[in-house]
Amino acid sequence: MASPQPDAQSPREIRAARLQKVNDLKQLGLNPYAYTWDVTHQAAALQEKFTELPNGEEADFEVSIAGRIMARRVFGKLAFFTLQDETGSIQLFLDKKTIQTAMAETDEQAFNHLKQLTDVGDFLGVKGVIKRTDKGELSVKVSTYSVLTKALMPLPDKWHGLTDVAKRYRQRYVDLIVNPEVRDTFRKRALITASIRRYLDQQNFIEIETPVLQAEPGGADARPFVTYHNTMDMQLYLRIATELHLKRLIVGGFERVFEMGRIFRNEGISTRHNPEFTSIELYQAYADYHDMMDITEALIVNAAQEVLGTTDITYQGEAITLSTPWKRITMHDAVQEKTGVDFAAFTDLAAAKEAAKKAGLHGVDDCATIGHVLNEAFEQTVEPSLIQPTFITDYPVEISPLAKPHRHKPGLVERFELFIVGRETANSFSELTDPVDQRQRLEAQAAKKAAGDLEAQSLDEDFVTALEYGMPPTGGMGMGIDRLVMLLTDAPSIRDVIAFPLLKPEQGGTD
RNA sequence: GGGUUGCUAGCUCAGCGGUAGAGCACUCGGCUUUUAACCGAUUGGUCCUGGGUUCGAAUCCCAGGCGACCCA
Numbered sequence: 001m002a003s004p005q006p007d008a009q010s011p012r013e014i015r016a017a018r019l020q021k022v023n024d025l026k027q028l029g030l031n032p033y034a035y036t037w038d039v040t041h042q043a044a045a046l047q048e049k050f051t052e053l054p055n056g057e058e059a060d061f062e063v064s065i066a067g068r069i070m071a072r073r074v075f076g077k078l079a080f081f082t083l084q085d086e087t088g089s090i091q092l093f094l095d096k097k098t099i100q101t102a103m104a105e106t107d108e109q110a111f112n113h114l115k116q117l118t119d120v121g122d123f124l125g126v127k128g129v130i131k132r133t134d135k136g137e138l139s140v141k142v143s144t145y146s147v148l149t150k151a152l153m154p155l156p157d158k159w160h161g162l163t164d165v166a167k168r169y170r171q172r173y174v175d176l177i178v179n180p181e182v183r184d185t186f187r188k189r190a191l192i193t194a195s196i197r198r199y200l201d202q203q204n205f206i207e208i209e210t211p212v213l214q215a216e217p218g219g220a221d222a223r224p225f226v227t228y229h230n231t232m233d234m235q236l237y238l239r240i241a242t243e244l245h246l247k248r249l250i251v252g253g254f255e256r257v258f259e260m261g262r263i264f265r266n267e268g269i270s271t272r273h274n275p276e277f278t279s280i281e282l283y284q285a286y287a288d289y290h291d292m293m294d295i296t297e298a299l300i301v302n303a304a305q306e307v308l309g310t311t312d313i314t315y316q317g318e319a320i321t322l323s324t325p326w327k328r329i330t331m332h333d334a335v336q337e338k339t340g341v342d343f344a345a346f347t348d349l350a351a352a353k354e355a356a357k358k359a360g361l362h363g364v365d366d367c368a369t370i371g372h373v374l375n376e377a378f379e380q381t382v383e384p385s386l387i388q389p390t391f392i393t394d395y396p397v398e399i400s401p402l403a404k405p406h407r408h409k410p411g412l413v414e415r416f417e418l419f420i421v422g423r424e425t426a427n428s429f430s431e432l433t434d435p436v437d438q439r440q441r442l443e444a445q446a447a448k449k450a451a452g453d454l455e456a457q458s459l460d461e462d463f464v465t466a467l468e469y470g471m472p473p474t475g476g477m478g479m480g481i482d483r484l485v486m487l488l489t490d491a492p493s494i495r496d497v498i499a500f501p502l503l504k505p506e507q508g509g510t511d
Numbered sequence: 512g513g514g515u516u517g518c519u520a521g522c523u524c525a526g527c528g529g530u531a532g533a534g535c536a537c538u539c540g541g542c543u544u545u546u547a548a549c550c551g552a553u554u555g556g557u558c559c560u561g562g563g564u565u566c567g568a569a570u571c572c573c574a575g576g577c578g579a580c581c582c583a
Contacts, residue, residue, distance in 0.1 A: 010555050011521050014537055056544095071546070078543035091546070120536080134544050157522035157535050159547045164522090166578045178522095271580095363583090506577065 011154070018152045021117045025147060028107060032150040037066045037125035044087035050130055050138055058131035063140055065090070066125040066148060068177065071158060074115055080139075083124060086183075092126055093139040102143035114145060120158070121151035169501050182496075188307050189485045189497055193260060195306040196280060196299055196481075203295075205256040205282060210245035212238055212262070218463065219243030219402070221455045222265040225275075238264035242281045243402065243476065244463045247431060250283050250474050251466045258282035260481065271493040272423060275502050278481040283431070287475035289414045292428040293391050296418055296477055297324045300389075304488060315421050315490055318387060326389040328416075331378055334392055338381040343374045371396025371411070386419035401441040401457055403429035418479075420487055428477035435467035 025032040041063045053059055067085035074080075077096040082089050096111040103110035118124065128142040156162040161178045168175040168182075175182050197207070215234070217224040219241030227236050242259045249257045260280040267273060284291065304311050304322050311322035329337075332344045339359040346352040352373045356364045361380050367373045374396055386392070394406055395415040403413035414430035432438050442459040449456035485497040495501040 010537090013555075014521070017538075071548095073545045073548050074542095075545075075548085076542045078545085080545045080548085082546070093544085095543070097543090133546090135546075137544090137546060154521050154536060157547095159535065160523040162522070164518090164578085166518095167522095169578095504577065 014154055015152050018119060018150065021119070022150050022152075024117055025150065028113065030107070030147060032147055034125070034146060034148040037146070037148055038064050039066050039125075040064045042087040043067065043083070043085050043090040046090055046130065046140075047088060047138055050132070053130070053132045053138065055132050055136045056134045058129060058141065061130045062127070063130060064125070064127045065140060066123065068151075069118060069120050069122050069124055070155075072118070072120055077111070079111075079115060080137075081118075081124070083126070083140075088180075091133070091137045091139040092124075092128075093131060093133060093141045094145075095141065098141065098143055099145070103145075110145070118147060119151065119154075121153065121155045122147060123149040123151075165495075166503070169495055169503055170506065172500055185485075185489045185491060185497060186499060188489050191307045192303045192485055192488060193278075193481065195303045197260065199299055199302050200256075200258055200282065203256065205258050205284075206254065207259055208246070208249055208254070208257050209261065210239075210242050210249075210259055212264075214239050216458055216460045217241075218457055218460045220265075221457060223267060223454050225264050225266045240265050241478070242279065243478065244460055246281055246283050247471060247474070247476070248463065248466045250285055250431075251469055251471045255285040255472075256283070269502065271495070272483070274482065274494050274498055277494070277498070279478055280481055281476065281478040283474050283476045285472045285474050288430040288473065289393070289416055289428050289475055292475040292477040293326075293328065293416060296391075296426050296428065296479065297326060297389075299479070300484065303484070307488060313488065313490075315487055316492055318421065320388060320421065320487070322389060326391055326418075328391040328393060330394040331374065331382075331392050331396075332394065334382045335374060335377045338385070339377055341377070343370060343377065346370050349373070369396070369398045371398035375399050383419065383424075384422045387421055389418065389420045391416045391418055397441075400429065401445050402432055402438075404432045404434075405437075423483055424480075425483050425487070426477055426479040428475065431471070431474040431476045433467060433471045433473060435464055438467055439464050 022032045043065070046063065046065075050059060065083065065085065067083040067089070069081050070084045070089060071082040072079065079094040081092040081094060083092050094111070094114060099111045099114065100108065107113060124145055125148045126140055126142045126145045128140040128144075130138070131141045132138050156174065156178050162168055162175055168179075200207075213227070213229070213236045215236060217237040217240045219239075220243070222240040224237040224240050227238065228234070229236050240263060242261060242263070246257055246259060258280060260278065262276050263279045264276050266275065269275065282295070284295070301311055301322055301324055304313065313320050313322065332342065336342050339356075339361075341355045341359050343352060343355075346355070349367075349370055352370045353364050353367065356373050356377055359377070359381075361377055364373050364376050367376055378392070382392070393416040394409060394412045395403070395417075397403075397405065397411055397413050400413040400415050403415040406412040406414050416428050417424050418426035432441070439459070442457060442464065445457040446459045449458055482494050482497050485491070486494060489497060491497050
């Protein structure tokens with residue numbers, strides 16, 4: 001018999017009571033923190049295998065399973081536990097006679113100890129046979145059990161679960177324990193990234209890792225995180241893109257490369273932005289942005305088919321069809337459709353601004369070029385309406401310093417961005433390969449940066465030198481993995497698809 | 512950056528100027544077919560923090576912290 005339990009009500013006392021049970025288990029010679037358990041089956045597979053087992057029948061099938069106790073329904077000489085493993089859950093049918101007979105040699109009070117010393121939250125290993133109860137619940141009729149890990153902290157309300165979003169993110173492990181759909185999201189995320197890698201592997205792309213720590217961050221318009229290397233005594237930046245190094249690999253002779261990895265941007269946090277996020281960038285020699293549209297469609301459709309089994313999805317109540325081909329429209333045409341203004345017709349900046357204001361746009365006064373006015377018009381009028389997958393093509397050169405000039409349209413570049421549910425999901429160019437042009441464009445960016453534009457790009461001399469050795473015609477594409485996962489898992493916030501999103505410390509700063 | 516809003520028991524929430532509450536969880540007793548088990552009993556609090564108003568503040572006011580939503 002276990003020692004009498006102290007009253008346990010407050011979390012402090014609950015913890016104390018559970019620590020007492022830890023000691024009681026040790027007194028009985030049982031290790032409350034076991035080393036291994038021989039698991040023969042998982043819950044979901046058993047549920048699947050025995051769907052046909054009639055109520056009240058026992059199968060001649062022995063199993064040894066393990067998991068966390070999620071619910072306890074205890075009677076005098078009978079108890080039902082719900083045991084949860086990674087795949088799902090299964091009921092334990094705990095009959096006093098069966099257990100005390102089977103465990104007589106090790107613990108003659110085995111059933112009473114089970115009742116007294118286990119709690120919701122503990123990990124339990126059991127051996128027994130499969131049976132379906134009279135009431136129809138598939139169960140393991142337990143002969144022997146072992147406490148594998150004693151939990152000290154109580155779990156959240158079994159019915160309401162954990163809903164406080166801040167707590168869910170701060171204590172994701174608790175969120176994962178009690179909210180099965182959260183586990184499902186991260187499982188799907190893994191399947192999505194695996195399907196992308198598998199597809200690219202089939203297309204003979206190879207993944208090469210490029211540096212996170214860089215002396216000069218480049219490849220995107222974004223503010224970097226700054227860090228410091230002690231022995232080299234130098235300031236370093238966390239990468240804001242993988243672009244410039246992957247292109248160096250194309251210069252080096254690889255023809256199909258990609259990297260899926262973490263990117264860091266020192267910017268705001270929102271439902272669509274986390275300071276660290278995952279991107280994939282891929283580069284294919286001898287290809288252009290049209291080829292990149294095809295591969296982008298293929299990657300996303302393939303992922304949807306493999307993970308969801310369909311290309312017809314719902315995002316936050318909105319029906320989205322991913323079946324290809326997706327709409328392709330130039331930025332100029334898209335803006336003209338919405339505003340009635342053809343910005344391609346302008347040669348005078350002031351006139352373009354005038355027309356933009358007449359069309360009801362705001363914030364165009366600061367625009368330095370007609371291209372910036374066009375982009376502003378696009379972001380304000382077109383972007384939110386791009387719910388179904390749409391490639392917006394042919395961007396102004398002023399906002400695309402790494403893209404090759406359009407082969408037919410002066411002032412534009414061969415670039416597209418993919419929008420789904422109003423969000424930029426991918427960005428791609430026919431890559432600029434002319435080192436002289438590239439130098440000029442990056443010098444212009446560096447000048448803007450020197451003038452105080454914190455998101456302007458800088459001049460990476462070594463990258464330009466690489467181009468001077470000659471880069472073959474290349475198509476490149478970058479995609480936000482988190483946003484893709486949000487789309488395919490119907491997640492409203494990027495924090496729902498990042499296991500441990502960045503949060504402010506709960507107790508506030510030190511200053 | 513601006514606006515709106517939330518923070519009360521381990522969890523989910525009520526209370527909105529007059530003794531801090533409910534359900535679940537926990538503890539004790541009972542129970543061999545439960546599955547939000549049930550029946551009975553006992554319990555559990557820095558009402559986010561700090562000031563202020565008041566005879567009296569979880570409640571009203573001010574400042575701060577951490578979130579959520581909307582706008583820029």
